[in-house]
Amino acid sequence: MAEQIIFYILAIVIVAFSILSVVSRRILRSATYLLFVLIATAGLYLMMGYQFLAAVQISVYAGGIMVLYIFSILLTSHAGDKAKPVSWKRLLPAGIASILGLLICAHIIYHNVSKVISLQPFQEPTMQEIGMTMMGTGKYQYLLPFEAISILLLVCIVGAIIIARKR
Amino acid sequence: MSNIPIEAYLIVSAIMFFAGIYGFLSRRNMLTILMSLELMLNAADINFVVFNRYLYPGQLDGTFFALFAIGVSAAETAIAIAIIINIYRNLKNIYVDEVNKMKF
Numbered sequence: 395m396a397e398q399i400i401f402y403i404l405a406i407v408i409v410a411f412s413i414l415s416v417v418s419r420r421i422l423r424s425a426t427y428l429l430f431v432l433i434a435t436a437g438l439y440l441m442m443g444y445q446f447l448a449a450v451q452i453s454v455y456a457g458g459i460m461v462l463y464i465f466s467i468l469l470t471s472h473a474g475d476k477a478k479p480v481s482w483k484r485l486l487p488a489g490i491a492s493i494l495g496l497l498i499c500a501h502i503i504y505h506n507v508s509k510v511i512s513l514q515p516f517q518e519p520t521m522q523e524i525g526m527t528m529m530g531t532g533k534y535q536y537l538l539p540f541e542a543i544s545i546l547l548l549v550c551i552v553g554a555i556i557i558a559r560k561r
Numbered sequence: 562m563s564n565i566p567i568e569a570y571l572i573v574s575a576i577m578f579f580a581g582i583y584g585f586l587s588r589r590n591m592l593t594i595l596m597s598l599e600l601m602l603n604a605a606d607i608n609f610v611v612f613n614r615y616l617y618p619g620q621l622d623g624t625f626f627a628l629f630a631i632g633v634s635a636a637e638t639a640i641a642i643a644i645i646i647n648i649y650r651n652l653k654n655i656y657v658d659e660v661n662k663m664k665f
Contacts, residue, residue: 397565398565401565401569405569405573408573408576408577409573409576409577412576412577412580412581412600413576413580415580415584415596415600416580416581416583416584416587416588416593416597416600421590421592421593424593424596425596428596428599428600431577431600431603432603435603435606435607438570438573438607438610439610442610442611442614443614444610444614444624446624447610447624447627447628450628450631451631454631454632454635455599455603455631455635458635459599459634459635459638462638462639462642463592463595463596463638463642466592466642466645466646467592469646469649470592470645470646470649470655477588477589477590477593478589478656480587480588480589484586484587484589485587487586488582488583488585488586488587489583489587491582491583491586492579492580492582492583492586493579495579495582496575496576496579499575499578499579500572500575503568503571503572503575504568507567507568507571514618516614516618516619517619519621519624523621524621524624527621527625528625534620534621534622536625536629539625539629543629543632543633546632546633546636547632547635547636550636550639550640551639553640553643554639554640554642554643557640557643557644557647558643558646558647
């Protein structure tokens with residue numbers, strides 16, 4: 395019962411703030427609403443029992459990426475700036491596309507996802523298990539993607555410096 | 562254990578994804594477009610983790626896919642923000658319908 399109440403709170407926070415974050419005219423506010431959505435997502439991960447993933451979500455998304463967003467918002471616009479109003483010709487196709495897509499997805503989820511799937515109790519993955527999975531080379535172990543993403547991050551650091559430096 | 566159905570998680574992530582699509586199509590500021598992209602990536606991450614938890618609770622595949630997706634999205638955000646700041650420095654404008662000069 396308590397978990398259901400927590401899930402409803404998190405779901406309402408996610409739905410409300412994700413919609414607010416795409417309709418708000420003030421860009422700094424919409425960044426703040428996005429921050430709430432990301433933290434509530436970390437709450438969902440915690441509810442499912444993945445503590446490590448929730449910690450990564452908070453530290454990378456809410457800690458790193460959002461700080462980057464807020465810095466760049468403050469660099470490129472003045473505080474309290476409102477976005478220019480968007481014409482109905484732009485808004486209408488976007489609204490129609492997203493509502494139609496949401497209806498199709500809701501229909502598929504409601505009718506085709508089997509309702510007999512229930513939450514089975516499981517052993518929450520320990521930190522040692524996660525580390526072995528990340529660093530192993532066997533089946534269902536992820537050393538190669540780990541190395542690939544480290545090279546990706548290195549390339550990304552160099553690229554960001556080269557793009558954003560002063561000439 | 563609780564019995565929250567899998568559909569509840571999927572509906573929440575679907576609403577989040579289509580809010581992202583609405584923002585991506587209707588916003589004109591590059592930074593808000595990037596934030597909508599972030600919403601969509603986050604919804605996909607939730608789906609991976611939910612399917613991992615409900616269908617294969619003994620394995621860690623979906624969790625690791627979500628982890629790597631978070632890493633890739635951090636890299637993508639850093640590059641995109643570097644490009645946006647560079648555009649702002651050159652053109653003093655980050656609205657996508659007014660930036661029509663790609664030659665600096």
